Amino acid sequence: MYQLYLDDCRDANVPNENIAKEWLYSEIFNYEYDYSFKTSDSDTYICDKYKIQLQESSVEERTTLQEDYERHLTDANKRYSLKSEDKKRSRLTNSEKVLMIDLQKCLPMSELHNSQSFYSLKLWTYNLTIQTPRFKNVFA
Incomplete structure (x- = not known):
């Protein structure tokens, strides 16, 4: 899922410094939203x-x-x-x-x-x- 997120950010021309790192992405999905894959x-x-x-x-x-x-x-x-x-x-x-x-x-x-x-x-x-x-x- 993180790779999909990266691809979506690149398609939207999001600057690299604004793209969340994988650990932060996992933290948000696992703890804030309580999602798992x-x-x-x-x-x-x-x-x-x-x-x-x-x-x-x-x-x-x-x-x-x-x-x-x-x-x-x-x-x-x-x-x-x-x-x-x-x-x-x-x-x-x-x-x-x-x-x-x-x-x-x-x-x-x-x-x-x-x-x-x-x-x-x-x-x-x-x-x-x-x-x-x-x-x-x-x-x-």
């Missing part, structure tokens, strides 16, 4: 669901489930390869831009320890992430 986890919900269904299914159902699971894996691999091609193409040309948008996580607004309160809560935080592969270090 980590790599996203892969979403395995559908794959896990198929694996559980395969374990619990009868012999007759297993063939159909296995075919559906293999079709799902083929589709997922195709999507990942198309995404990789788009990322590479956007880095090579300035005429095409690529944004990747993902609903990363849904969180209740307050930390709740009572299950009844949890299920009646109506206010949720949606962590929507938007990334651009223009910055090579974002998708390393």
Whole structure:
């Protein structure tokens, strides 16, 4: 993230003496705003669901489930390869831009320890992430 900040400052022609050092940048984000950065986890919900269904299914159902699971894996691999091609193409040309948008996580607004309160809560935080592969270090 600090590299993105530096690139943005250079694009805006900010003088070097006005650009925050990395330690200050981290200090502000970690303590003033209480933000932290980590790599996203892969979403395995559908794959896990198929694996559980395969374990619990009868012999007759297993063939159909296995075919559906293999079709799902083929589709997922195709999507990942198309995404990789788009990322590479956007880095090579300035005429095409690529944004990747993902609903990363849904969180209740307050930390709740009572299950009844949890299920009646109506206010949720949606962590929507938007990334651009223009910055090579974002998708390393």
